Amino acid sequence: MTSEELIEKFLEIENRNHFFDLKIGNIKIWMYIRFDVYTSLMENYGLFNRNISVDGKFDDRMDIMELIKRMTVKNQFFLRKKEVLIFSFIRKVKENGKYKCGFTDLLAENIDNSYYTFDMMNDGFFYFPRSISGIKNFDISSFKALCSKKDKVVFDGRLLEDKIYCLLEESFENALTTKQKIKINTNLVNILNERSYFRSYYRFILRKIKPKVIVIVCYYDFRMMILCEVAKELDIPVIELQHGVIGKEHISYNFKKKRNLRNFPDYIFTFSQEDKNTTRFPIRDDRIYAVGYPEMENKIKKYEKFSLKKHKKKKILFISQSIKEIFEYAAELSKRVDLEKFEIIVKLHPREFGNWRKEFGSLLNNTTITIIDNIDRDIYFYLAQADYVVGIFSTVLLEATMFDTNIVIIKKASYTYMKKLYENDMAVLIDSVDELHRIVVNNIQTSNSAKTYFEKNSIIKMKSAIQEIIRKDEN
Helix, strand or coil: CCHHHHHHHHHHHHHHCCHHHCEECCEECHHHHHHHHHHHHHHHCCCCCCCCCCCCCCCCCCCHHHHHHHHCCCCCCCCCCCCEEEECCCCCEEECCEEECCCCHHHHHHCCCCEEEEEECECCECCCCECCCCEEEECHHHHHCCCCCCCCCCCCCHHHHHHHHHHHHHHCCCCCCHHHHHHHHHHHHHHHHHHHHHHHHHHHHHHHHCCCEEEEECCCCHHHHHHHHHHHHCCCCEEEECCCCCCCCCHHHCCCCCCCCCCCCCEEEECCHHHHHHCCCCCCHHHEEECCCHHHHHHHHHHHCCCCCCCCCEEEEEECCCCHHHHHHHHHHHHHCCCCCEEEEEECCHHHCCCHHHHHHHHHCCCCCEEECCCCCCHHHHHHHCCEEEECCCHHHHHHHHCCCEEEEECCCCHHHHHHHHCCCCCEEECCHHHHHHHHHCCCCCCCCCCCCCCCCHHHHHHHHHHHHHHHHHC
8 A cells, every 4th residue: 555545545535534523622633643644554564664673862961051051041840922923843963062952942932922942851951052042941841840730631542442543454454463552551540630731731731931932843732732722722822833844745745625623733834835735724725825835945054065976976865764774775886886976874763773783784784985974964964965865755955955965755655745755846756776777877966956845035034924814912
């Protein structure tokens, strides 16, 4: 089953069987588990690999200045009224010795309104030092210590078995395994037990800050879903900034029909007009703004000043997403090309940093390949140098359209996420190392440099849209 077929069938089943109306007590639960249920099906059909590891390279030892900041200016209990409340993405990238969020920091630096940016912990630590001011540490544990103990939520797992899992088994040959069901059920119990604490926490900070608008990244993190619920109760609009591939195949953004979902953002800012037009959002079309991607625009300007392509070897950049074919293609290509003329690079996804050797190391035996397993440089540094960018369905392939490089898409897993590229003369689709070898050794151009994917002047468009949303809400 292809990823296109899977999502169409899934959307039909959840709509026909009223999954969105399922409740435990008075809480609708489907949105909390929808992503996990769907990606479990993707795994079972070989369309997704949930390879997650902890990057143990971050040194979280605090100096005295950071300790003082956490007790004072970063303290979530010391809050004042601000017009915009931003929640940064959980992952950060290191730049000039400081950590930044590639989705929210440039907006924060350029916005005309007063703001706070709340940083969440990543694997038990806060990134520091940060590159912008106005940071508050999102520390739910400290808040919970001040709360009275909440009653535990329990439910009979047969509810999900009867109302969801059995129906999926009737429709999908590769339905959920017992292990997957147990994991989803356990996660749901944890969410329901944490939900009341997060609701209290959000009510506390929102009543203190009184923002006119909230900006988030990745609403389907359950913590952001609960924020959306509370914000709606307090009549505060929530905007989500696109952070990756969406289009017609990302389950978190595609729905059979328009819906009034309490835990979905009120507005979406997309990278492109294409994303706005093709994604089947549950909200009205006039709440979708095609604005672009500020961080990428900023890096293009930065790297244009340097002659990063003045190198002797042609650079072939593979973008990994825990799909073994990436490593197989890179390994085989490295054995076929003249390594005096070519350099093969594999840029790992952050979730692979800690265990790529265990998962894929054996595929690279007896090869000469450069592995990038850190966040010391952003992806745009590598895109600016690459002669060819090779991947399957990573957002980086979209970003590569803005650089002077050639894009090659391997016909594996969920490659149809990138249909917008290979059907619009912005990339070439291959299904063998032979094809890739022919392309790189013959210096074949695979992309139309006149075509780009992202909207331009993104900061200007974001600021304008935010002001428009604030005015709408005030009226």
